[in-house]
Amino acid sequence: MEIKIAQVGTGFMGKTHSIAYRVLSTFVPAGVKVKLQVLADVTEELARDGARKFGYENWVVGWEKIFDHDIDAVDIVTPNDVHPAIAIEAARRGKHVICEKPLAINVAKTREMVEAVEKAGVVNMVCFNYRQIPAVVMAKKLIDEGAIGKLYHFRAQYLQDWCVDPESPFVWRFQASRAGSGSLGDIGSHAIDYARYLVGEFDEVVALTETFVKERPLPGARDVHPVDVDDAVNMLIRFKNGAIGCLEASRFCYGRKNYLTFEVNGSQGSLYFDWEHCNDLFFYSARDREDRQGYRDIKIGPMHPHAEALWPIPGINMAYVETAILQAKEFVTAIVEGRQAVPSFRDGLQVASIMEAVLQSAATGSWTKVPLVV
Amino acid sequence: MEIKIAQVGTGFMGKTHSIAYRVLSTFVPAGVKVKLQVLADVTEELARDGARKFGYENWVVGWEKIFDHDIDAVDIVTPNDVHPAIAIEAARRGKHVICEKPLAINVAKTREMVEAVEKAGVVNMVCFNYRQIPAVVMAKKLIDEGAIGKLYHFRAQYLQDWCVDPESPFVWRFQASRAGSGSLGDIGSHAIDYARYLVGEFDEVVALTETFVKERPLPGARDVHPVDVDDAVNMLIRFKNGAIGCLEASRFCYGRKNYLTFEVNGSQGSLYFDWEHCNDLFFYSARDREDRQGYRDIKIGPMHPHAEALWPIPGINMAYVETAILQAKEFVTAIVEGRQAVPSFRDGLQVASIMEAVLQSAATGSWTKVPLVV
């Protein structure tokens, strides 16, 4: 079986996804082939160079033209505001769709995307890639097995520092009409995905957002452009299962480069994870003999979920690109097996629903219920 | 000059404070002597054994009897509800007072204590001992010098796990009428003290509290007793200077034994501290050469504030008892120099004011202003 991919976008994410597709034959069952059919971007230079670098056979200018090619699936790695049109058109044409997060700039747009893919019955997947790393899959497995008992606490942070400097230029990520939100959608959405994946659905939130730098210089120009998204967001969470949580996302934390962490505490133990040491899962069991309890540093390796596909030795280490490989593997395998991929667009919609409640709470100063849409 | 101490209480804190007094001659200027005059507790056995172990010359049953002895200062290490009567009587009699935190079970009681000591003009000090560790004093010094610039973020956690087990027996710390609050006052107050010390005054808070285990067995009895304090508290903070914060305290986090941490992010750098590695201060400077920036692990030693009094070599390490020694040193030195000690009862009152706003916010679900009482 051959799956022909069209990809829209040639930035950092485009590079990452294309690497994943090119090595996928090593990780999927015999008989499955992934073909890099066509790559689109907004200029000829971007599309042509991207096709050469990423190994696409064809390139087009403008995403609409991908449908002139024989394709099975569309991979969307554009700015957020462009996602819906592509995804909806792909679904309408019966193509499977994988799309970067957040799916769209708000719930309404996200809902349109979900309706389109579900109506079309195509495989659909949202790129919460950080849940694909084996250490996190292992955490989920331990929770599901009851290794830490009933859940009490969740806490997560996603901290970066790339725009603390007020001279860091204005880009689309600082604009609500293009990005939807700032730190919240860009990085906080990954931490929210962890919360849902590991603990369950949100009941209500209270949040604050802050924009520390109100305007930024336009690249290559003397003008400045206002920033209308959050530089940072902090929230308290009540989960439906009674657990409580706190979650923070910020791009204003010097020294934190890509600091994505979570901790879950339950009635029998705890789990801790830190992306910057993404091959370790820390597990504390209250069932260990009393005089030798302690957080265990489990080096994730072939013993753990998904890892068999990767490196056979713990300590060899995986990192960012492996999250993309495992994500692509799930997408392609779901197509092959004729089942839904996980996480799906509907998962993306539930995260959008949470983010909308967060922004509303930040605006009103009140605890805000999170509508359940899954 | 000799300072004669009366101490009320012989528990863990009584032990700690008495150790500090016994070694203080090594750390204070020549000519200052500290005499352990009298120790009080509620039974003869506790008082007598304590006096022998802690080196007190006399012991009494019932705190009122300490005033039958020739004393200069009173050290209060009893349950929280007993603090005010002792402190107020000590002040009335012109004795200097040092008192464990939280000063009382609510703002009203705390205010009475402040009024008493200020009216009497005695030296007064609240035992936020964790701010005495040199790494934290060094953090304060770096912030004051502008090393991390304008402050944006504060986050702190104080997590323990000693009562996750629902069979862990009922003690006074689970009773509002004796403790005031649960995790909030017991451990959260230290993190709140860090917030004020390092960042500044709170403007408003929103908080949630949770009691995971609603009743606990009475020691030695078949009955259970309801728990009417928080097992955990989470809050978001807006500081008066524009910084934002989040702060969590819980005794339900397996694996976290005495996990007190803070991080402060500013426009020029960051600071991170973790009590479990209390001899290290982590400092990130955006002024370092761009290709070699990174969190520095500063091993606190003789180069740093207060440390000259302690061990002359970094890496020798200090820990809990040194916080008590430095605290006692500040109290005694303030008496000798005829100045106010830091942190004072008024600092304790401001922390009480914050805690009252936190509990009110948790009850109402609203952002709550913090009255300024310092």
Added chain:
Amino acid sequence: MEIKIAQVGTGFMGKTHSIAYRVLSTFVPAGVKVKLQVLADVTEELARDGARKFGYENWVVGWEKIFDHDIDAVDIVTPNDVHPAIAIEAARRGKHVICEKPLAINVAKTREMVEAVEKAGVVNMVCFNYRQIPAVVMAKKLIDEGAIGKLYHFRAQYLQDWCVDPESPFVWRFQASRAGSGSLGDIGSHAIDYARYLVGEFDEVVALTETFVKERPLPGARDVHPVDVDDAVNMLIRFKNGAIGCLEASRFCYGRKNYLTFEVNGSQGSLYFDWEHCNDLFFYSARDREDRQGYRDIKIGPMHPHAEALWPIPGINMAYVETAILQAKEFVTAIVEGRQAVPSFRDGLQVASIMEAVLQSAATGSWTKVPLVV
């Protein structure tokens, strides 16, 4: 320009190298194409399955048949004893060669390989892949810039635990005639490469080796086979530049999965690296202001050598596969540019020369001079 690769071997290393070639177009200059021409192994099943998984266009049984195909370069990922014949034949036919480490089972065989490739004038490279990780390249850059001054100390460890269990079966890695040595060549050679790369040439060594488990069960059989290689090796080093060192390799250290570390101390500072946290380089500078010196955790990112080709954000993280990508990039770029690759076969020979001195010292109990062959 197109470079057509033949690969011999389909094990773990074969997988890794093939992944690197498939994504290389993203990392090399425009105009360079790498074609996976032919894959060889010892059975049809291995070769055919490997070709499908790894993306090779053709497969052959027996390495000699690769020369029936139109190829430019040979990648050797077989057991050590097979390396020389393939490399020498490839050189004789004018093919560029990249070969796993150690190049051969002894110095004599290694020397034959060096002579063959040098006589043929082909590009040759030995796979000390762990020196390719950007954190280590950055360490080298800092040393070369004088950031830590004159070098005094080097220490390195490479510790694993996959065969502590005496029931772990006999494989070729336990046999001197196939592997040359045990921990020494298998993992210690990487640490020795670090020593040469970062500090310089060895003057003399004294070493001990130990075999804790003297025989192991043959897979699927009732018999056991003697182990005639080292389970562990420890050595002291005197470098030609006056620095001293110690280096240890063992596969008998429970909990250490792939624990490869080094530390270098000089007259102005220190560097520390640990593969299990391979995105961090720890740097201590005695030139920092005295009261704020500390090991800095430099998160390696786009600011650092090589990293531009990879991920644009520090904290995104790289790991094992990136070492293979950067290694393949060096090999291919050297071919394109018509220059020697680094590290070359001659580097591999010098490492072999050190290892022979180590084994000799372990046998004689004496300090042993290391002949210089580069």
Added chain:
Amino acid sequence: MEIKIAQVGTGFMGKTHSIAYRVLSTFVPAGVKVKLQVLADVTEELARDGARKFGYENWVVGWEKIFDHDIDAVDIVTPNDVHPAIAIEAARRGKHVICEKPLAINVAKTREMVEAVEKAGVVNMVCFNYRQIPAVVMAKKLIDEGAIGKLYHFRAQYLQDWCVDPESPFVWRFQASRAGSGSLGDIGSHAIDYARYLVGEFDEVVALTETFVKERPLPGARDVHPVDVDDAVNMLIRFKNGAIGCLEASRFCYGRKNYLTFEVNGSQGSLYFDWEHCNDLFFYSARDREDRQGYRDIKIGPMHPHAEALWPIPGINMAYVETAILQAKEFVTAIVEGRQAVPSFRDGLQVASIMEAVLQSAATGSWTKVPLVV
């Protein structure tokens, strides 16, 4: 029972030991009192100031005068070359003796001390204080219980950086006739003590020593003085029980302030300890369920050996002063119980025997047998 102490020396160690005695009543059984009887140093100023600061009732100039006072035990905290005369005279007079390490500048002198105290039948103890920290006592307990099985590997480092700067002045620690050796005796002796305590007796060693800075400025003078001791020492060890080891001590490792670590690997698990995080013992058990093995960070607290005497909560943290308290507790308890203290002078003699073999090996370049003297 009252034990009257005489102390000789008022430096850093004098301070530490006196603090321990002053708080000992909290840690020893009822009925035992420690009295600080008399303090000696070489000048009136040092002795008088010390007595005031350390709480001694009397002071004398010249150690011989301590015997004019009514004393039970002598605590020796002078430079190494002065130890023997004091210890031997104390023993002759029937006084118990506790002495800093190394006991003397060579084996011959140390043997005289051992003979004196054993002939006199007095309690005698050598101050290998770092083995007193509960995390290390816990490590010993786990080894003795077989938790890590048969021992294969030991490795230890004791690294400091206080004299890397060649302008750091000449002091007695750089002079063989006063110190015996350099890093070896000053810090390496602690690591050697760990090796014996945890693994067992040495069979043979091979070692190198190095002096990086050959002369240093005399304090307050224009002259320099030659350095005739080791700045660094590295050794390989064969233990009598078949384990192998490596051990390094250096004062030339920038960034390492007081970095004392050990790791022991056995057939069933491993232990790791690092003084800079002295409240954690890392334990790996190969008996844990296979998919969740990992180094456990055991926070040492009341559950562990000795800790009951200290702080009742893990995470409260202990550090340097607690090693002195536990050491003094052992010395005093041994006197009270009429038994030998551990580690004894004979343990100190065995360490001296090892150090002499190390220096001999460094001089001859050969493996050197370690005579057993215990």
